[in-house]
Amino acid sequence: MHDVVIVGAGPNGLLLATELALAGIRPVVCERLAAPTTEQRANGLVGQVVRMLDRRGLYQRLGDDPGPPRPQPEFVFGALPLNLKAVVDNPLHLLPVPQRDLERVLAERAAELGVPVRRGCEVTGLTQEADAVRVTLSDGATLRCRYLVGADGGHSVVRRLAGIAFPGVSTDRTVSRTAQVGLPAELVDPTTGGLVVPGYGTVAPFRHTRTEHGLIAWAPFPGRPPGLTTIEWPESTAFDGPLTLAELRASVARVLGADVPLGPPAGAGPHLLRRLVGGNTRIAERYRVGRVLLLGDAAHVHSSIGGPGLNLGLQDAVNLGWKLAARLHGWAPDGLLDSYEEERRPVALRVTMSTQAQSALIAPGSEVTALRVLLGELLAEPANAARVAALLAGSDVRYEMGAPGGPLVGRWAPDLVLRTDAGPVRLAELTRSARALLLDPTGVLAPLAEPWRDRVEVVTGPFEADPGPTERPAGAAGGGASTALLLRPDCYVAWQSTGTGPDGDGLPAALTRWFGPPRPDRPRRSTPIGPAGRP
Numbered sequence: 001m002h003d004v005v006i007v008g009a010g011p012n013g014l015l016l017a018t019e020l021a022l023a024g025i026r027p028v029v030c031e032r033l034a035a036p037t038t039e040q041r042a043n044g045l046v047g048q049v050v051r052m053l054d055r056r057g058l059y060q061r062l063g064d065d066p067g068p069p070r071p072q073p074e075f076v077f078g079a080l081p082l083n084l085k086a087v088v089d090n091p092l093h094l095l096p097v098p099q100r101d102l103e104r105v106l107a108e109r110a111a112e113l114g115v116p117v118r119r120g121c122e123v124t125g126l127t128q129e130a131d132a133v134r135v136t137l138s139d140g141a142t143l144r145c146r147y148l149v150g151a152d153g154g155h156s157v158v159r160r161l162a163g164i165a166f167p168g169v170s171t172d173r174t175v176s177r178t179a180q181v182g183l184p185a186e187l188v189d190p191t192t193g194g195l196v197v198p199g200y201g202t203v204a205p206f207r208h209t210r211t212e213h214g215l216i217a218w219a220p221f222p223g224r225p226p227g228l229t230t231i232e233w234p235e236s237t238a239f240d241g242p243l244t245l246a247e248l249r250a251s252v253a254r255v256l257g258a259d260v261p262l263g264p265p266a267g268a269g270p271h272l273l274r275r276l277v278g279g280n281t282r283i284a285e286r287y288r289v290g291r292v293l294l295l296g297d298a299a300h301v302h303s304s305i306g307g308p309g310l311n312l313g314l315q316d317a318v319n320l321g322w323k324l325a326a327r328l329h330g331w332a333p334d335g336l337l338d339s340y341e342e343e344r345r346p347v348a349l350r351v352t353m354s355t356q357a358q359s360a361l362i363a364p365g366s367e368v369t370a371l372r373v374l375l376g377e378l379l380a381e382p383a384n385a386a387r388v389a390a391l392l393a394g395s396d397v398r399y400e401m402g403a404p405g406g407p408l409v410g411r412w413a414p415d416l417v418l419r420t421d422a423g424p425v426r427l428a429e430l431t432r433s434a435r436a437l438l439l440d441p442t443g444v445l446a447p448l449a450e451p452w453r454d455r456v457e458v459v460t461g462p463f464e465a466d467p468g469p470t471e472r473p474a475g476a477a478g479g480g481a482s483t484a485l486l487l488r489p490d491c492y493v494a495w496q497s498t499g500t501g502p503d504g505d506g507l508p509a510a511l512t513r514w515f516g517p518p519r520p521d522r523p524r525r526s527t528p529i530g531p532a533g534r535p
Contacts, residue, residue: 001132002144003146005149007157008030008153009107010296011099011313012295012316014109016317019321020321021110021113024325024329033119036107037100038100043097043219046094047393052318054069054428056434057428057432058106062095062102071092077358086382087385122157126162133147147328151295164285165285167283168281172277176275177229177243178229178275179271180224180226181265182264195228200256205219211255214231214364215231225271226265231362247275249262281356288341296316297309300348302351302352302356308351318489319490321489322489323337324337332516333516361375401494401495403494403496403513406496409495411492413427418461419462419463433457436456437457438486438507439459439486441484443460448511452511483497494510
């Protein structure tokens with residue numbers, strides 16, 4: 001019997017597989033498609049997930065930047081400019097990588113960790129038993145597993161077979177057209193990459209541009225054909241046949257009031273040419289029924305505006321992975337696996353609120369234009385821009401940890417740097433094993449954590465600076481030298497020291513809450529993990 005069967009070899013399913021493998025669980029991934037798709041889908045990652053991939057050692061694999069992720073100085077919200085240059089601790093990060101490249105890198109990582117991916121493996125039925133799930137495949141074969149995870153997209157077969165409702169709203173008011181195109185070289189600004197349209201002006205690259213007639217987005221990605229997207233609100237959404245470049249060209253003319261001579265892109269295909277009518281905003285009524293769980297688009301679908309989909313789904317995977325592994329290893333505290341839905345479903349509700357608000361802001365109409373003027377004035381204030389950036393990045397999430405302490409408790413750990421004898425070490429270098437961490441600057445807390453050393457690594461060494469200029473723990477002097485942090489494997493702070501009490505300000509209670517009772521009989525290291533994160 002398998003520990004976990006993951007249905008779906010998209011980014012979310014593959015990342016969950018790697019998280020489980022790092023935790024000592026060997027999942028099996030079942031994918032309906034016989035080979036990876038060549039279809040163009042998402043064009044990159046937006047938000048906190050970029051830093052999360054850095055903390056698993058995947059950021060450099062996905063891009064050509066040898067350093068850590070750097071925040072984006074500008075972005076958009078509902079096609080309104082969002083200037084983040086004056087935002088302190090800007091949380092918004094971008095990684096422009098095609099989804100098929102993301103899937104390839106995650107599949108390579110899964111293979112390195114020994115995860116089998118079975119392609120051409122379609123699920124047609126499931127039966128929950130007392131201690132397992134029996135999965136029926138299209139060829140008549142069956143698999144038994146202790147847990148089944150549906151990461152099989154918005155039309156999830158697993159969700160349907162598990163009887164989980166998918167309430168929400170479907171609309172058919174909009175038509176989105178997207179294609180990779182070829183254009184005369186003189187229409188592309190060589191300095192900014194903007195699309196120069198005679199009779200209209202310049203369409204800025206990698207931004208949503210709204211007019212009274214619709215929306216247009218121009219994406220001149222380096223090394224691949226540029227993309228062009230329009231969104232309109234037509235009187236009729238009935239169409240005959242697939243999208244053509246002529247239809248897209250006519251749409252661009254309506255949105256901009258000027259013609260753009262589109263042609264087929266250079267190079268071998270297949271090239272993106274897609275029309276989408278309407279959209280869905282839906283969230284699964286439950287993320288878990290018995291031994292069946294949902295992940296990513298199987299649990300929530302929404303507009304792609306602002307690029308939140310992979311940010312939401314991949315962080316679902318990181319949240320679920322360590323909790324499911326804890327359950328399988330037998331040390332999970334009561335309610336730990338249920339906390340996956342308790343923590344992640346509210347985040348999905350917040351993301352759908354954001355995408356619905358942005359969709360309303362790009363609609364036509366003088367009332368919307370007036371609202372945009374007002375909101376544009378508000379977003380010009382750095383404090384308001386910071387709040388919206390946190391919403392887009394997902395960095396405003398705060399989980400209920402049930403632990404007293406400093407302001408970092410329940411939040412995602414900032415990008416700390418520890419001082420060591422060998423030089424500075426980034427937190428991202430210490431989290432690649434996907435284990436819980438106790439960051440103990442003074443080294444005095446290691447004995448308290450010793451009974452959990454089979455589940456929690458201890459890292460000693462002071463921080464180079466406070467965790468954050470507005471997040472200094474109560475009572476702590478500048479420098480953060482005595483501030484200790486307990487991080488869950490998903491990098492959220494489960495506990496933060498605020499003094500020098502004999503029990504480490506409740507550290508054993510926090511360890512028990514998240515990592516189960518102490519097990520002094522289990523094998524453990526006799527010395528703390530060193531500053532480099534190795535024994």
